[in-house]
Amino acid sequence: MTVPFFRSPWQVPANATGLGAAFAEILESGQYILGQHVRSFEQALSARLETPVVALNSGTDALVLALRLLNLEPGDEVVLPSYTFFACFEAVVRTGAVPVLCDSQAHDFVCGEPEVIACITPRTRAVMAVPLFGDASAIPAIAQSCRAMGVPLIEDAAQALGAQVHVEGQGLLQAGTLGDLGTLSFYPTKTLGAPGDAGALTSRHAHFVDRAMSLRNHGLHAGCHSEVGYNSRMDEFQAAALAQGLSQLDTWLSQRKSIAGRYLAGMGRLPGIALPHHHDGHAWNYFVLRCAQRDRLRAMLAQEGVQTRIYYSDPIHRQPAYLKCFPEVHLPHAEAHAQQALALPIFPGMTDGEVGRVIEAVVLAAGRP
Template sequence: MILPAPPSPILLLDLVAEHAALQPALNEAMQAVLDSAAFIQGPAVEQFTTALGTYLGDAHVVPCANGTDALTLALMSLNLPAGAEIITPAFTYVATLEAAALLGLRPVLVDVRPDTFNIDPAAIEAALTPRTGAIVAVHLFGQCADLEALRAIAQRHGVALIEDNAQAIGATFRFADGETAFAGAVGEIGTTSFFPSKNLGGLGDGGALITRDAARATLLRQLANHGQSQKYHHQRIGLNSRLDTLQAALLQVKLRQLPANTAARQAVGTYYDAALATVLGITIPARDARSSHVFHQYTIQVEGAGRRDEMQLFLRKCGVPTMIYYPLPVHAQPAYAYLGYQAGQFPVAERLCETVLSLPIHPLLTEEQQAYIVELVKQF
């Protein structure tokens, strides 16, 4: 079989081209920081976080060094006792558990929904105990978890709801009463990451926390700055976790482009949906009608033992890169063996780890490239 050649190089994420389009504005922002020499906590940090808070419906935004620190700071602000239980999805990146484990808290895993891959509210109800301190909901791949059910559970049981919003910045959720809220701004605290591959990515590490509670925002700022509100006066044990001025200045440029980039990602997702919906052997991503989808990833499921890996190899040979998020469930990671979970306890998460495959999706993916990718999937 002669494999076709791609119409032009296809990348999972084309940051070079994305940045080239913004280069004059990025250069200007960078030069302004260099000229000011205010590299730590310069004015661009407050300007960016204010702009992001406005974008997210007038929320308070507290910057920090990365998304994992954001999760850690969120849990620190709850002042939970050692060993308190933190409910997390079994299908997620390890940072969701890592923050809890580092603080001496106990991650309690629950399975995810087979359609949206997001945390299953029914499984949360079954896992709640008097020791539960918080629920961490991950808005996976760009779509909100069931915030209606999650908020109700958290309020009913008096536990905190934390939203891990690293993959869904700008997504919205519509509640039954007509309220619409941004992902990350519903629970006590939302967290996000500005890792370069994220929809709003920096040119290095960065993260932030989101809250509608002004007092909580003040506490989070204190915790992220060595536990101090006034220099050399430390009220709490905190972290040294800052978003540096250069990253903030660059992120402010990219924030202005975020709505257009989100629309472009959504257009690719819509094309994939229409073109792949009837292809035998794969399942396209399910959409929750209450949530917008910002498509951090476009993740299909490939049916049949070993077929996912075969498809990935076939696409790679044809010049189409793909990724598997995630190849090993968190309860099977050696670092978390101490939690005592066994194979088979989270069947949905375990099956997803064997079937999911993320196709290229980014704002500059051309129609010709999209058509080529779809044709290859159909051929396979």
């Protein structure tokens, strides 16, 4: 049996059939960009998150717009993790700001509040926190410290839609709503994935939402171009698919949680393997373990027909694009994670047999001399 790393829900015939009808209606309407499907999706996601939503064409553009809304100037510093997707760094550099990279926790992939606070200086104008792989548990403490210090927080929840955390005095809150601005990605592998590129920005601040609505469409406001903006509009096809997927998101999240639970139970206490930090509100976008002999484990799993991926092969501060522009830094935990992290298959529609096969293959590989 071959177990793929990912299989899109849109490959399921029943889901594809529903999309076909919606796409046919869109084609006939002639309205392909920022139409009723986009507005309906924004309203539905806003209702779920209890926060206004601006639909965009990618999660990367959401980061760029979030930083633009903060009116950063050249030389302003933005604190962000080094162990995360490269788009976070790209977005900061594109604004002219200076990225200040912080290390991960020693035994977890995310940057915690102490790591973030240690990087804040008088020049810090924003913090970008990332609930990596679907784990938002570290974000509330970061948000509290940012508020106390008067530093705006961008929560890059690209991998965490559906994650929940308990915030004292506020109850259970959704990832993507924990900062001054939130960004979401609907890349196909995400918890809510489109059959293409799409993203969104969230904020409880009306002035951010209004300006983002303008910036995504070339700065257009009341019939005039009030400032230089972007072409970051979501198309109707992605919006229709995302609206359909949103209606199934709770089912998909439940399936991810069930798979993760089986992995945690079936792979516990294996020699040389550290399983991911877990809690009830984890969205399980990815299931990423740590193994000192990661490459060997990956090769063994491939022999058993189990596809895996590496998130991330190098932290941002080790990427050539970073080293061309900024001085070399040493972040030991991020560097260690990059050498040890291995993502296993986890996706809605994964069969019991596929889950069992992954567990069997990992246990077998861990027991080999």
